[in-house]
Amino acid sequence: MNFTSLLDHVTHRHESMLCVGLDPEPAKFPVGMKGDERRIFEFCARIVDATKDLVCAFKPQIAYFAAHRAEDQLEQLMAYIRRVAPDVPIILDAKRGDIGATAEQYAREAFVRYQSDAVTLSPYMGFDSIEPYLKYDGKGLILLCRTSNPGGSDLQFQTLASGEKLYEEVARLAAGPWNASGRLGLVVGATFPEELKRVRELAPTLPLLIPGVGAQGGDAAATVAAAWRPDAPIIVNSSRAVLYASQGEDYALAARQVAQATREQLARARFAPAT
Numbered sequence: 001m002n003f004t005s006l007l008d009h010v011t012h013r014h015e016s017m018l019c020v021g022l023d024p025e026p027a028k029f030p031v032g033m034k035g036d037e038r039r040i041f042e043f044c045a046r047i048v049d050a051t052k053d054l055v056c057a058f059k060p061q062i063a064y065f066a067a068h069r070a071e072d073q074l075e076q077l078m079a080y081i082r083r084v085a086p087d088v089p090i091i092l093d094a095k096r097g098d099i100g101a102t103a104e105q106y107a108r109e110a111f112v113r114y115q116s117d118a119v120t121l122s123p124y125m126g127f128d129s130i131e132p133y134l135k136y137d138g139k140g141l142i143l144l145c146r147t148s149n150p151g152g153s154d155l156q157f158q159t160l161a162s163g164e165k166l167y168e169e170v171a172r173l174a175a176g177p178w179n180a181s182g183r184l185g186l187v188v189g190a191t192f193p194e195e196l197k198r199v200r201e202l203a204p205t206l207p208l209l210i211p212g213v214g215a216q217g218g219d220a221a222a223t224v225a226a227a228w229r230p231d232a233p234i235i236v237n238s239s240r241a242v243l244y245a246s247q248g249e250d251y252a253l254a255a256r257q258v259a260q261a262t263r264e265q266l267a268r269a270r271f272a273p274a275t
């Protein structure tokens with residue numbers, strides 16, 4: 001099944017807009033595993049087991065594996081998720097962006113080596129840096145638009161000659177001329193609800209991957225109010241707040257409790273009166 005259909009099915013089946021981000025840091029692992037790079041797969045697998053019925057996606061961030069020479073554990077994890085949660089799409093957070101020839105290799109990495117359903121990309125090298133990923137039928141391409149970090153404003157908030165901000169132009173291109181395939185989505189931070197609202201206006205039906213709730217302090221209710229529409233998927237990511245909810249042996253149960261609370265917060269916000 002392609003990324004869009006998987007996302008649509010699981011969002012309804014699990015009644016969830018929550019994506020659990022898999023950003024394993026051995027230094028933050030619970031007692032008994034702390035600092036052990038060989039147990040990255042095991043740590044993530046227990047989080048997957050504990051949350052797989054609560055989420056609409058999993059998002060492993062490749063840097064947390066590559067930094068520990070643990071790409072083999074990422075491969076193992078991708079295969080594990082596909083086996084135990086085949087209905088949950090996997091978004092590889094890689095934020096790649098390079099010239100076409102190199103992008104072909106990155107596309108192969110994301111979709112052949114890791115078998116992800118979607119990948120995050122930087123669009124700032126232009127459409128020809130995105131095109132090689134489109135050769136993989138059914139895969140989702142999620143472009144950085146208005147990122148959650150404060151420094152995102154340095155460039156994305158620059159005003160162009162057209163009078164629009166750079167992030168608005170990215171949203172317009174992704175919703176229009178770049179999206180003949182219908183497989184593009186956008187990354188917009190929960191930390192900027194006003195811009196989230198603006199992106200939703202410019203890209204009314206595109207899937208939005210929204211990091212920034214949890215550890216970065218983004219507001220779940222404001223996120224839903226700004227971006228949720230019945231026909232427009234939102235994928236609200238939380239990583240550290242879920243993964244490190246407890247440093248004890250109960251870490252998987254604690255992760256489940258935080259994931260459940262966040263999922264419910266997001267669901268409740270759908271029915272909250274607009275402010």
Ligand SMILES: O=c1ccn([C@@H]2O[C@H](COP(=O)(O)O)[C@@H](O)[C@H]2O)c(=O)[nH]1
Binds near residue numbers: 093215216240
């Ligand atoms: O604008 C962006 C784009 C991506 N991220 C990634 O999302 C998670 C957030 O983790 P938390 O622990 O929930 O803060 C992480 O993998 C980032 O690389 C983002 O935060 N902002």
